[in-house]
Amino acid sequence: MTRLPQIAWLSDGRRLHLQDGPIDLVIEAKGRADGVHAAHEAAAQRFTGLLGELCAELPELRSAAVTPTSLKGVVARRMHAAVAPFAADCFITPMAAVAGSVAEEILGAMLGAATLDRVYVNNGGDIALHLGHAEHFSVGLMDRPDRDGVMRTMRVDADDPVRGIATSGRHGRSFSLGIADAVTVLAATASQADAAATVIANAVDLPGHPAIIRMPANELQPDSDLGARPVTRNVGVLSQDEIAIALESGAECARQLFDRGLIEGAVLQLRGDMLVIGPKNIERQRRRPLLLENAVCA
Template identity: 80%
Template sequence: MMRRPQIALLSDGRRLHLQDGPIDLIAEARGAAGEVRSAYEAAVHRFTGLLDELCAELADLRMAAADRTSLQGVVARRMHSAVAPYAADCFITPMAAVAGSVAEEILAAMLRAATLDRAYVNNGGDIALHLGGGESFSVGLMDRPDRDGVMRTMRIEADDPVRGIATSGRRGRSFSLGIADAVTVLAATASRADAAATVIANAVDLPGHPAVIRRPANELQPDSDLGPRLVTRDVGELSHDDVAVALESGAECARQLFDRGLIEGAVLQLCGDMLVIGPKDIERQGSLPRQPENAVHV
């Protein structure tokens, strides 16, 4: 039986939900009514068949990235471009940037079709963003993606260079080689943010620590692009010094990426502790409502 994408406006009448297999997007556009309608129509058109495009090259997308690629699809090539800066230093496949690259593609389709004041496409916390002049975007940070509650917010202004936000870590949807609860990255594009979040989250680690339980990725998911590499399944009690060492390992990685111009900033979280690299304007907000107005949670 042929699979059909699930496409519908949410109950608020403002946001568009697009779901096909593992791809689950929320898009919101703001502008004149006719422009918003054109943007949503373009999103639906581009979304239809996108998963099939990726599946057609899935075997190559699961292979370690190299300097050059034979990938053909627009999204597939974007995925490769996002991870290529890391290929010489660590094992990484284009799949590390799939969520951000898909969000970026749908947003691009919307912007080709319409003139919008503001728009975003959120793919499970990996967000592609458009801000017209004078617009802004608020993001709520969760210290534990598997729990409710927002601990801090970030505000991105139109004149900021950030147009992509992504979060990775052991409590997310994908496997992680590290122990971070969450690493949220700000970058020029969603695909770049996605790749960098993966790399930094992997670097938040305590190799060989007895409290960290690891398993081969392919024992947990036979077709994992990580193959037999050990991924984190559980983390026992860590001392304050342990947490500090792990966070500093990830922070050093983030600083290097910041200095190379690959990211605009990062927030690293582990066991209730946090390190911020790059942006200076992330302020503690205390306990926020579960759904603060105009905020998207990552």
């Protein structure tokens, strides 16, 4: 019997909330009323049973990404494709791209059902976007995703190549090998942004530093895809030089991904300090805040 997710409108009457287990989506579509209705119906239909599809292949999704893959599901294969570019350089599993891949799948179902002006699918801060002509999307950056308050905002325009936004860091829903408070990545798709945010956040680090407390992931969560790898649990006092070194380590990783065409930009944050990698229009937002429409948190 197919498990039924929770599907309801939020209080504003514009945004649809879909929740099933760990998957928690907020969706908003703009366009003709009949098209928006059809798109929301398609989102709900595709969402139903999606968690079960992923659970059916969970053992391989929690294993190190290898090529070729035996994964069958369309979302599972998208997850694998998103992490594959990183598999030769670091340990990574398809789970590093699960949130972005699910958001992307629901967005695709909506666009397959109707012609829309603008859509976003926000899966806990990992966002898949569609922007029609002259449309834009403004997103808020938090200094860390477990606290309220927006530090900066940035705007994605229709003619930008960005259609995916994702955030990772040690305060998010998943474990991190690094010490970043938050790393927000802009990429061509949500699945690509999700995978890259994980990799860059892991690279913001000070290996062996005595103020950083780590524990094996499987001691905190027995079925973690990270196994016994040490994940960050707490970060003590760091000097400004140490913060700068950790951020630069992540920034160098982001620059390499930018040069390879895997990301369109990244914002790295640690202890109130921030580094921006990528297009100049992102850097401008550090000095000229824009209207906030959505807060990124992972």
